[in-house]
Amino acid sequence: MFSASQLSRDVESNQDYSDYGYFYDILLGYGCYFVDNTTPGACDGITGAPGDPINPGQQVGGRDHYDRSTYEFRVTSPANSRLRAIAGLFYQLAEHEDHQRYYFSEDFRDAYEVPGQEDTIWLTEQQRTDEETAIFGELAFDITESLTATVGVRSFRTENSLYGFFGYGAGFSSGTGEAACFLATPYREAPCVNLDASTEEEGQLYRANLEWNIDEDRMVYLTYSEGFRPGGVNRNSAVPPYEADFLDNYEFGWKTDWADGRLRFNGAIFHEVWNSFQFSTLGTSGLTYIQNAGDAEIDGIETDITWAPIRGLMITAGGTYIDSQLTSADIPDTLVGTPLPVAPDLKLDFTGRYEFQLGNWDAFLQGGASYVGDRSIDIRQTEAELIGSLPDYWTVDIAAGIERNGLRISLFVDNVFDERGIAGRYTECLLTTCLAAPVGDSLDGVYYDVVTRPMTAGIRIGRRY
DSSP: OEEEEEEEEEEEEEEEOHHHHHHHHHHHOGGGGSBOSSSOOGGGTOOSOOOOBOOOOEEEEEEEEEEEEEEEEEEEOOTTSSEEEEEEEEEEEEEEEEEEEEEESSOOOGGGSOTTSTTEEEEEEEEEEEEEEEEEEEEEEESSSSEEEEEEEEEEEEEEEEEEEEEOOTTTOSSSGGGGOSBOSOBTTBSSBOEEEEEEEEEEEEEEEEEEEEETTEEEEEEEEEEEEOOBOOSSTTSOOBOOEEEEEEEEEEEEEEGGGTEEEEEEEEEEEEESOEEEEEOTTSOEEEEEOEEEEEEEEEEEEEEOOSTTEEEEEEEEEEEEEEEEEOSTTOOTTOOOSSSOSEEEEEEEEEEEEETTEEEEEEEEEEEEOOBOOOSSHHHHHHHOOBOOEEEEEEEEEEEETTEEEEEEEESTTOOOOEEEEEOSSOHHHHTTSOBTTBSSOOOEEEEOOOOEEEEEEEEOO
16 A cells, blocks of 8 residues: 655734833843934944834734645555565655744834844744654554454654754844854845754654453454654754653553443553653743653553434443653753643543434534643743633534535534633744733733633534535
């Protein structure tokens, strides 16, 4: 079997970046650079009247182009043999052209601009390339009619490179951006090149599985599997590349049907060891960089139940519980035993759907509820105290509809109780900057919450052909 896929995507964006200039002016006095061309600026070391201030609010104009090509070739033996084999080759090439222009909406002093970019204080103009090659194989053997053992291996090689420009113009900074260029040739819209780095890694991943089919309706399994994320190069050349992180997964699971198929109960219990996990943070210049933060362990259980108590009624419930902690810490201000951020310790989902006849129409009523537990945001102690944690929340959705001859009409209300659950929280600059500086009468700084979509009601009309 041979498969191939190709992705080409363009993304244009524009976002507010006002906080960065505000906070760095409050703490470091950078606001003296946010001036026009009228007179010498105070930051030029010239006494007297500075240049007239401009609106310090910055914006980020982005253009991203993505290309990804994926190819896989595999050979399989007959599925009805007692001993079965799979072998194959995999190749993927991904390229990302990144243009990010940080600019003012008013006339910015020419001497401080990135050359060739009007009113621009910072420019990112880069090409990222990720390449992965792998060879894999798997053997499955039926020990008995109901017991099957499987082993597999995947040998991989990854390469990551980053080329281009990032930073200020030479008139703004004497050490970074244009001042750090080692190749004077313009690169796309950048004046020169100050970044050319690459990294590569190779290794092997293993998998073993034992599956016991107790009968036609029930089975259990034991699995050991390994996974990884490739390493890469950071945009700031002063920060070293980050290495791949690896996950070892130990899992016991079951898939069962009961009551003549009207009740289904599936689940898994797992223990995971995460080695040299990758952790992303904002640096002092507002650049995101990735580092290997240490090791962690994760214990958990996930289950789902589907029940059809009467004809037309289907009730489903699912849940995941996770207990995680750092077992070693390789970055400052982190402690062994700290829970991993972002992932809640408990997630629950419930859905009920009743299908029935309404005259000549197929009709349904449906309701659902979801719960997301509280979550921490950062593993570093100082940053975690500044930004806090995310509280738990519930959301409830309801819907009703009819269908006949391919025509579907439905009414829905999402987030019935208008719950403003906090799905994420972030700052536009270093946490210890954006959250430590005063804002007006507040001493708490500024962060932004990403909330769940508010209550939304509507009607959907569609047709199936």
